[in-house]
Amino acid sequence: MFEVELDIFSGRPNPRWVLDSQEEQEFLVRLSDGSVPIVSLSTVEDALGYRGFIIRADGATAAILTARGLPTSFRVRDGFGQTLDVASESWLLYSAAPVGIAGNVVAHAKSAMGTAADADTDAACSGVFTSTTDLTKWNGSHQGSNNCYNFASNWITDTFAQPGRGAGEQYHAITAPEIHDAAKRDGYTDACGGRSLMVGYCIWPGSDYHWYRRTKPVDGGVRWCHKPGGTSARNYDSSGKPITDPSTCDRGPYTIWGGFMFWKGAHNKSVR
């Protein structure tokens, strides 16, 4: 069950309602799709009036969220990140129709949804996910001249991009710290803030590095894709299995897992 709370009042209790079964299914799809801007409950705007929605799941619904790596309690409020997409918030407000929230309250919420939130702690983290199954952009004429780092960055350069080169300082050795620091020079961060590319990297000790990028869920499950060098981009690991977590999938000789990083936006155009 999903309980929804419209966080809008100061003195009075906020309106609360429960999603019906059809709404619950749709909301689960939206959450799995990464299109709902989720922030932690502790992220609150210092403002009177509309402050987003608080979602609480329990029972079987909570179990589904946990299995998908999603929190069971969270706040929904876009505007902390680079883009402002009020679709999810509008949908949640619509689901309150049976509750009968006063017209002026609804009007205020609708109006406030279109403005950026004003809190910079625990900024909204949501994924920018491209297709897991349609990788044609990467597997055509640009295939041979773009590598794993290009794919992770979602940016075709035809230069076989190297971490740090776009920032003027490439990595100095093939180690996890060097690749990490070079990627940071390209603008990648360790924490997710806003609608972001979600990537991860690993190391073939002394020889090479490899990157993965999280893509759209398939059948409600988390998925990642990658592109080994100049070969085709793909959604399976070296054992032919779908990648649900690159840190634990079959990575061949890339035995050292480096970590996850984030790029706020849809394309890291800094890489070269």
Add this chain to the structure above:
Amino acid sequence: MTSVVRLALLPIIVMIVAGCQSVGATDVSTGEGAGATTPIAVEVDVMSGVPNPTWTMSNSDSSTLSGLIASLAKGGQADESADPGLGFRGFILRGLDLSALGSYDQLKVLGNEIIASKGGARGVVLLDPDRSVYTMLRAMSEQYLAANVFSQIPVDGMRGA
């Protein structure tokens, strides 16, 4: 032009003609073993982030390899089977004249199969049951690769190839 000058030019002309005749094409298809004077470029398809290791074969080695390839039989069209992903994926050869096979610009040596291709599109397969080409390339690659990279190249070729 006087007859003296013509006679003086004759050895030069002969030498030029002889020189042209000695530059033979690397004809994979004829089986005539024409010999390669165009060095073959080898790329070990093994990396993901950093570029693949490459080297250019000597004229002598290129000639030997071309001769081996020229003796191979065709095995039909290649299927679109997936490469193994991370790690060793084969040897890529460029600089060969593959015109008799079709409009291809490279060969990928997997083991007992060698696949001609262009622009990522796979074409005809050459059969090398003894893996003579693969074995030569594997042995040659050891001097160009770090030990942990060379160890990724299977002795008997890639699975299924």
